[in-house]
Amino acid sequence: MPTDHDRSNIDIAHLRAQHRLMWRIRALEQAALRGLDDKVVLGAIHPSIGQEAVAAGVVGSLRADDILLSTHRGHGHTLAKGASSEAMLRELLGRVGGNCGGKGGSMHIADFRVGMLGANGVVGANIVIAAGAAHAIKLKGEDKVVCCIFGDGAINRGPFLEGLNWAAVFKLPVLFVCEDNGFAATTRTSSMTAGGGPAVRARAIGLPAEEVDGNDILAVEATARAMIAAVRAGEGPRFLHAKTYRLTGHTGVDTAPYRPADELAARRKEEPILRAADLLRAAGVPESEILADQSVAEAEMDAAYRAAFDAPFPGPEEAFRDVQDIGDPAEGAF
Amino acid sequence: MPTDHDRSNIDIAHLRAQHRLMWRIRALEQAALRGLDDKVVLGAIHPSIGQEAVAAGVVGSLRADDILLSTHRGHGHTLAKGASSEAMLRELLGRVGGNCGGKGGSMHIADFRVGMLGANGVVGANIVIAAGAAHAIKLKGEDKVVCCIFGDGAINRGPFLEGLNWAAVFKLPVLFVCEDNGFAATTRTSSMTAGGGPAVRARAIGLPAEEVDGNDILAVEATARAMIAAVRAGEGPRFLHAKTYRLTGHTGVDTAPYRPADELAARRKEEPILRAADLLRAAGVPESEILADQSVAEAEMDAAYRAAFDAPFPGPEEAFRDVQDIGDPAEGAF
Amino acid sequence: MARISYMEAARSALAEEMRRDRLVWAVGEDLGRGGVFGQYKGLVEEFGPERISDAPISEAAILGASVGAAMMGTRPVVEMRFSDFALCAVDELVNQAAKARFMFGGQTRVPMVVREPIGMWRSSAAQHSQSLESWYAHIPGLVVACPSTPADNKGLLKSAIRCDDPVVYMEHKNLWPLEGEVPDGEHLVPFGVARTVREGRDITIVSWSAQVHVCERAAETLAGQGIGVDLIDLRTLWPWDRAAVLASASRTGRLLIAHEAVQVGGFGAEIAATVAETLGVKVRRLGAPRAPIGYAPPVEDAVRITEAMTVAAVRDMLGR
Amino acid sequence: MARISYMEAARSALAEEMRRDRLVWAVGEDLGRGGVFGQYKGLVEEFGPERISDAPISEAAILGASVGAAMMGTRPVVEMRFSDFALCAVDELVNQAAKARFMFGGQTRVPMVVREPIGMWRSSAAQHSQSLESWYAHIPGLVVACPSTPADNKGLLKSAIRCDDPVVYMEHKNLWPLEGEVPDGEHLVPFGVARTVREGRDITIVSWSAQVHVCERAAETLAGQGIGVDLIDLRTLWPWDRAAVLASASRTGRLLIAHEAVQVGGFGAEIAATVAETLGVKVRRLGAPRAPIGYAPPVEDAVRITEAMTVAAVRDMLGR
Numbered sequence A, B: 001m002p003t004d005h006d007r008s009n010i011d012i013a014h015l016r017a018q019h020r021l022m023w024r025i026r027a028l029e030q031a032a033l034r035g036l037d038d039k040v041v042l043g044a045i046h047p048s049i050g051q052e053a054v055a056a057g058v059v060g061s062l063r064a065d066d067i068l069l070s071t072h073r074g075h076g077h078t079l080a081k082g083a084s085s086e087a088m089l090r091e092l093l094g095r096v097g098g099n100c101g102g103k104g105g106s107m108h109i110a111d112f113r114v115g116m117l118g119a120n121g122v123v124g125a126n127i128v129i130a131a132g133a134a135h136a137i138k139l140k141g142e143d144k145v146v147c148c149i150f151g152d153g154a155i156n157r158g159p160f161l162e163g164l165n166w167a168a169v170f171k172l173p174v175l176f177v178c179e180d181n182g183f184a185a186t187t188r189t190s191s192m193t194a195g196g197g198p199a200v201r202a203r204a205i206g207l208p209a210e211e212v213d214g215n216d217i218l219a220v221e222a223t224a225r226a227m228i229a230a231v232r233a234g235e236g237p238r239f240l241h242a243k244t245y246r247l248t249g250h251t252g253v254d255t256a257p258y259r260p261a262d263e264l265a266a267r268r269k270e271e272p273i274l275r276a277a278d279l280l281r282a283a284g285v286p287e288s289e290i291l292a293d294q295s296v297a298e299a300e301m302d303a304a305y306r307a308a309f310d311a312p313f314p315g316p317e318e319a320f321r322d323v324q325d326i327g328d329p330a331e332g333a334f
Numbered sequence C, D: 001m002a003r004i005s006y007m008e009a010a011r012s013a014l015a016e017e018m019r020r021d022r023l024v025w026a027v028g029e030d031l032g033r034g035g036v037f038g039q040y041k042g043l044v045e046e047f048g049p050e051r052i053s054d055a056p057i058s059e060a061a062i063l064g065a066s067v068g069a070a071m072m073g074t075r076p077v078v079e080m081r082f083s084d085f086a087l088c089a090v091d092e093l094v095n096q097a098a099k100a101r102f103m104f105g106g107q108t109r110v111p112m113v114v115r116e117p118i119g120m121w122r123s124s125a126a127q128h129s130q131s132l133e134s135w136y137a138h139i140p141g142l143v144v145a146c147p148s149t150p151a152d153n154k155g156l157l158k159s160a161i162r163c164d165d166p167v168v169y170m171e172h173k174n175l176w177p178l179e180g181e182v183p184d185g186e187h188l189v190p191f192g193v194a195r196t197v198r199e200g201r202d203i204t205i206v207s208w209s210a211q212v213h214v215c216e217r218a219a220e221t222l223a224g225q226g227i228g229v230d231l232i233d234l235r236t237l238w239p240w241d242r243a244a245v246l247a248s249a250s251r252t253g254r255l256l257i258a259h260e261a262v263q264v265g266g267f268g269a270e271i272a273a274t275v276a277e278t279l280g281v282k283v284r285r286l287g288a289p290r291a292p293i294g295y296a297p298p299v300e301d302a303v304r305i306t307e308a309m310t311v312a313a314v315r316d317m318l319g320r
Ligand SMILES: Cc1ncc(C[n+]2csc(CCOP(=O)(O)OP(=O)(O)O)c2C)c(N)n1
Pocket: A046, A071, A072, A073, A121, A122, A123, A124, A150, A151, A152, A153, A154, A155, A181, A183, A184, A185, A189, D029, D057, D059, D081, D085, D088
C-alpha cells in the first residue's frame, strides 16, 4: 500500500483544499471552546485540535454516500463528512437547527443526511455498530463503505475484538481507523495497553493493517484512499492506525497538568496544519493565501457561532418527541 | 519452551498416574451421562470426553494452593484440581453434599477448598475473573498461580481481550488455556473466528503463547509445566492453546448430527487416553494394569454415583441461604 | 386455524415476515442448525445463511451490529439465546438501540427485535433462569413483549418485526412445546392490548408469560370454590394496557399481580402502584423472593409462584 | 465534626478504610490523577499506584477482575465513572458478583463496592445522565446505596467497604460540591435505616439521592402554607427501611415518593406497591417520564422533578 507517497508530485489544489478543511475544523473547535467561556456550551467538549489530518485525510477520502461513525471527539470527522458548521455549532449550544435538534450535543452529534451515523458517548461502542452498518450494506448489495474512527483507548474494550472479528468473519466493507492521540482521558494509553498496539491486534484478528503518521495529511490520505478502494472492491475490512497527538486537554476544561510543558511544545511543532502549510509554501503558494485559509475558516465559524448563539432553544415538548412510536413517554409520570 | 519432549525418557509412574486421572475424568462424565438417562441429572451436562489430557496435563501441573477457573465444560478440570468425585456427582444430581450444596449444578461447580473458583455458565466470563484473582495474588504478594481454562468459542468475546490485556498490563500470575475442541455448541468455531487463532491473538496482546497437541498428555504437561514455572517466577501471564476434539455432542443430549460420522471415527483414534495407553504399552506396562486403571476409575464413579443417587435433596430453605448478609430475600415476596 | 406449538408459531411468524420483507434477517449463535431450542429449524434451508446468519459468541457484537444494521434500513431479528446472556450486551441495547432515535433528534430509527428467552427451565440455575422484563420496561425507547400462548407468539412476533422501535421480545423457555390454536397467515397482535383470559367478578389477576397458565389453573380451582377471577394476560409490558387493568380492577375492587420475576422491583410493582394511585382498591403482588435461582429442584421450586400460592393469596384478599 | 463536601466525605471515607485494612484497594480509569470528578485526589500519593490503580478502558475487566480479586480475599472499590458505563459490565455485576455466593453454595463472598455516579449533570445527555438504581434493587445478592448528604456519603461508603456483599454505590454527580457537617473518624451509617429529614403530620414524602434536597425545599415551601411534611431519605434501596416508611405513612395517611429516575419501573413503584398492599393509604409517585435525557437545557429540564411539581403533587393529594 502506498504510504510512501511521492512528495515531489503533489496535487497542490487538493492539498490547498485539505489545508482549508483542516482550518475549518480547527476554527470550529475554537468556536466551541469560546462557547465554553461564554457559558453557552454547557456539556463536555472534546477538542481534536492537532488531530485534523486524520479527519481531513480519512473522511475526506470517503464518497458522499459512504457511512461514518465517530466518537466523543468527533467534530472534525463530522465536518469533514460534510455536515454544516452552523448546524454543528447550534447542536453544541443545544439550539433549534442543531443536527440533532439540540438533543444530542457534542457527544451525540450525527448527520444522517451526509451519512454520519453518530458520535458516541461510550468508548468503543461505535465499533460493533459500524460492523453492523457494513453488514447491512453487504446484505443490500450496495457498494458503500463504512468508516469507523475510534481512539487508542478503545482498543482495550471488548467491542474492539468483537467488532473486528465480526467484520472479518463476514468480510464486510468497513475501514476501521484508530486515531491514536497518545491519551485516554488523563492517562497515557501506552501505560494501560499491552502488546504491539492497534495494528498488531487488528492483524491478529485477520485484518490487513497499516500504521501511518497521522499528522502528515498526504500520508494519511494516500493510505486511506488505497484502503478504502480495497474495501470497496469487496476485499473485506481494513485497519488504519494513525498516530497523532492531542494538543489540548481531554476536554475543553482539562488543562492537562499531567503532561510536561516541553512535551507539548515539541509536539506543537509537528502539528498537521503547520506541516501542510510548509508543503504549500514549498510548492510556491504565497503566504497570503495560506493565511487566507485560516481567516476564511475563522470568519465562517465566527458567523456560525453567532447564528447559533442567537438561535432559540428547543421547547420542553422536545423531551417527549422521538422517544419511540409505541407507548406514551409521559404515561404514568407527571 | 520444551514442547518437544523426549519420549524415550518418560516417567512411567507419572504417566500411569495421568492415565488413571484421565480415566477417572471419563468415568465421572459417563456417570453423569448415566444420570441423564436415569433422569436424575436434570440440568444440562457438557461432557469433556476426548479432552481429558488438557485437564490432566494442565491442572495436574498446578500446586494444591494454586487457583483454577473453568467453564461449563469443567468436570475434568475440577476433578483434576482435587475435588471429590462423590461431591461432584452429588452436585450434578442437585443433592446435599454436593460441592455447592446442590445449588450450582454442573455449570456452576466450584470447590474453593481445592482452589477451584468455579465453572461458569457465561462463556468467557471466567477470563476477567481469573485476571482479578491473579491481581489479588499479586497485591497480597503470594506466589500462587491462577489457571484459567476456556473454550475456542470464548476467544471471540470481549472479555478475552479485556482480560488478557489486564493480565499483561499488570503482569499478573495467570496461565490462560484455550481448550480448543473445534466446536462452539453446534457451530464449527473456525467458521466464526477470523485471523490466526488463539495464540496469535494472545501474542498480539503481549502474552507469550504456545500451541500444543491437546491430546498428547506428555506435550500438554511439558508445556504447561514450563509456562506455570515462568508465571510463578513473576514473568507475567502466559497463554497455552491446546488443540483437542470433542468426542460427544455439545451437551449430553446433543447427538451432533451436524458432523460427519467418518470425522468422528477418525478422531476417536487420536483420543488422549488411547494414546497414553499406547505409550504405557510401549514402555512395557502390562495390559492388565492398563485395563485396571479403567475399571478402578469406573468402580469409583459407580460408587460415587450410587451415593449421590441415594443422597437427599437440599430443603427449600436453601433457596434463601447464601443470598447475601444484608436484607431478607423473602422480604416483600410470599 | 391450526394447532401448533409456541415454538412453531414463532418460527412461522419469522418465516412469513422474511418472505414478506427481504430486509428482515435473523442473526445469532447456532441459528444455521436451528437455534438452541429449535426455533429456527429449517429456516436456513429456505432463506440461506446470509439471512439466517450464524454469529460468533459475541453478544455485544450481535446486538451492536444489529443496531448498525437497523439504522441502515434492515430489520434484524436478534437471538440472545437466554435473557441472561443478553446481559453481555446491555450497553448496546440500552445506551445505543434504545436512545439513538432520541439522541439524534429523530434522524434515525432502530427497528430490531431482540429475542431473549426468559424464565425457569428445570435445573438451569442462576445464570440461565432469569426473568428481567422489568428492567427493559424501565428504559425509554424500548418495547417489551412477553407472549404466553402460541397465537400471541405468532401475532406479537410479527408485530415486533414490523415495529420501528427496538423490541425486547421475551419468550418463555418452558412454553416452547405448548400447543394451541393459531390463526393462519396474517395474524397480528397489537402492542398494549391485554387479553382477557377469563372473566369473573370477585377479583382481578394480572399476569404475563408462563405465569398466566399458573393463574389460569388457579382461577379454575377458585371457580370451583365459587370465586370468580377476571384474569388478564398483559402480553406486553411496554406499552401495558392500563385501561384494561383499571377497568377490571375497578369492577372487582381487588387486584392481584402474579409474575415469575423477583418481586422487589418487578413490574408488578408498577401495576400495583398505578392502580393504587388511580383507584385506591386493594392491591397485592405475588412475585419471587429476592434470591438467585438454584439448581436442585427443591431449591428451584422454592422460588416458584405456584397455583396454590395464587389461590391462597386470592382467598386471603377476599377474606375467605 | 467538620464542614466538608460530599466529594471530600467520600474521599476521606476511602482513605480511612484503606488505612484500616490493607486489603482495601480502588481501581478504575484515571484514578491516579484523582478520578474524573476529583474524588480520588491525593490518594495515589498516600497509597501508591498498586492500591489506587489506574485501569484500561475496559469496564468488563474492571468489574470482572474485581470479582476475582474479591473472591480471593481483597476488597476492591470499583470506579465506573458514570452509571451509564457500568452497562458495559452488567454480566460481571449481575451474573457473577451478585450470584457467586449463592451459586457456589456459600463457599465464597464477593466483598466489593461498585461506585456508579448517577443522575443529571448539566447537558450530559442521554448516555451520561441515567439513574438506574431500581435495576440493581431488583437483583438478588446486591446492596444498593444512594447517599444524599456528605455525612451519609462518608458513613455509607465506609459501611459499603466493610460489607461482605457486593454493594452498588450510587453517588449523585450534582452533589459532589455539596457541603455539610460530617462527623470525624469512625462514622458508619448502617444499611436499611432511613433518615428522617424533617417531621410533619400531613403527608409522608420518601426520596433518596439528590432528589431529597428538592423535596426538602418543597417541604419548606409547604410548611409556609401550613402543610407539614414528614420527609424520609431512604439512603439505601436494598435493604430499604420499610418500617420507617410504613410507620410514617400510617401516621400521615398519605405517601408521595419522588425520584429522579424514570417513573415507569422505578423504585418508587416498589415502595408505593408495598405501602398500598400493607396500609391501603393514598399513594402517589413522582418520577421522570419514560424518555431519554436530552442535551439542550429546556429538554433536559423537561424531565426533571422540581420543587414546584412536588408542592403541587402534595397539595393535590391533600385536596388543597
Ligand atoms: C465505556 C466508556 N468508558 C469510559 C468512558 C469515559 N471516557 C470518555 S473519553 C475517554 C478516553 C478515551 O480515550 P481514546 O479512546 O483514546 O479517545 P480520545 O479521547 O483520546 O480521543 C474515556 C475514558 C466512556 N465514555 N465510555
